[in-house]
Amino acid sequence: MYVEIRGVEYLSVTELARRAEMKAVWVQSGRRVRIAGDGRYIELEVDSREASVDGLRVFLGEPPRMYKRTLYLSKIDAERYVGPMVGEYGRSTPQPVKVVALDAGHGGRDTGKVNARMKLFEKTFTLDVVFRLKKLLEAQGFRVVLTRTEDKYIELPDRPAIAAKHGADLFVSVHFNSVEASPQRVTGIEVFTMTPQYQFSTDDYKREGTDQARQLNPGNVHDVWSSVAAFQLQRRLLADLKTSDRGIKHQRYAVLRLAECPAVLVEGGYLSNDAEAKKIASPAYRQDLAEGIASGIRAYASTVAQARRSK
Template sequence: MAKPQRWIFALGLVGLALSRLTSPSLLAVETLKRERVTGAASTAATVGVDYVRAADFAAKFGLKPEPSPDGKKLTLKSPWTEIALEAGSREIAHNGLRIFLGDGVRQQGGHFLISKLDIDKVLVPLLLPGYGLGTQATGAASYGSPPNLKTIVIDPGHGGRDPGKVNAKLGVNEKTMTLDTAQRLARLLEARGYKVLLTRLGDSSLDTDKNTDLRARAHFARAAAADLFISLHYNAVDGSPATLARVRGAEVYTLTPQHQHSSGDPERQDKNGAAVALPGNAYDHWNMIIGHEVHRALVKTVAVADRGLKRARFAVLREVTCPAILVEAGFLSNDEEAHKIMSPEYRQQLAEAIASGVVMYDAALEAVRRRAQH
């Protein structure tokens, strides 16, 4: 049984959610209609993408559009939300946090346009978790039944003959750091009443073949009937000393939705991959919520550099049958950040932030359950 503080968090979120629903603009909220903006796309990459006018979206969610003086940016504001858009960019800022969309924001005929998929898969989950997933009654908001959160599988990246990223100068590797961080996170979550399993308990892999090893981690979670899957990693880049010193920070990944392109594919080259519906895509809505909560906790409580909430079709995310995220908690290639990661105290801070994000995600799920009952 989870400890009482989980319900305190949940009740707080419920109160916030209900206050949102009682505002006049949100009482009138309805299922977002599919809208194709007519006219030639600005680039070949956006051909065939359905867009919604940002102002129309804003009106439905009680947000006020405020354009920048030069007309290249638009901010959607309410007392509790600020979403900053920039024409031509896939990056937005949600309450100051970096989030990467699947399609770039466009301008056409004086209007800012957001892809319909990004509204459904990013903005709606962030503004109203659970909205639009249940049976829709005329004129009423609908809320889907949220997943349970009892069993959590933590995946310490790499292991065995695969060290992951390595900083040879400092004598530190990824596989050791991820295992220690996972063990710390597991203890924190178990103390809150969750059942926690790790995909590996020591310096080992699940299979000698890399691709099989990655897929086996997702299937470990499936066999355990996990309600949440968290894959932990540390990052690195190659390049000049200036590049190694500059690149730092944390990023959180969720599975790229079907018909969209990953954050690492800005030119939309992987058309075959984008066309496929993967098992993990069934949880796109909830993936965004857990991703956002963990991302926010890392940036706000550990003060890591914000590299964004991103999308990728990583092997460990594709075949899970529950909400899932992959966390890149810092750069071992950056000596200053690597020194921090080597510190047990810092790894404890990272684990505590991730655990806090999980608790807030659980509170969001409970808020959805309560809204669905009204």
């Protein structure tokens, strides 16, 4: 069922479509395939790491490849990443979502990203969003754990440890972004999950992190449900904030690497962009962001409940 292409295990899109009870068709002959069914779809492009699920940008671990006139998607991308986003969870059973851990990025001596012109610090806004989110989630019946409640630095490995100690079922780390090149052009939201074992992170185009790729990390146990959570969060955030879609990506961030439950890291906008920084500095935007994340968490929780019922 699987074929090996350039040392990577691949699955045909026909087989992925069959499993997900969808249909795979060429939308651009020899170039783009659409796997669709039940109002959901995955679009894949030959040799491109950028794909889309229901119109959301998703960065694959491996580019889809042509083999004997059929398109193939890497087994890991199919089974742990985009498959789960359209409801193909394999054999994994999710844990019901009762306790949510919220991690406000940075703190204390670590300011995070800075907009020096406007004197804005990432650490201030991450904490503010987490407080807003806690209120929203508690009103909806979730139990909430915060990794920090003041302007204090918490070591990175301690953050997932705090979540685990309180029995968190989902870990959400909140951050704001920055770019060096063309900062006034780049805006929007991106959501990260832990890079699966044997894959390279989204920004590692040169595939330099071979040793890291070989390693199995605690966070990888939850690849399937982290992908579902990232998808639900990005979908709700883009619908609510109507901002640009920077995509769902993989990175071996310490908080994701060490998480003992499904985990995502949300980058809620660019402080390096003056117009977006001004928005981030406004309580109204931060409330919208918190509401978007809360509604993504709710969507994730109901997806989990549904998957458990159908087991």
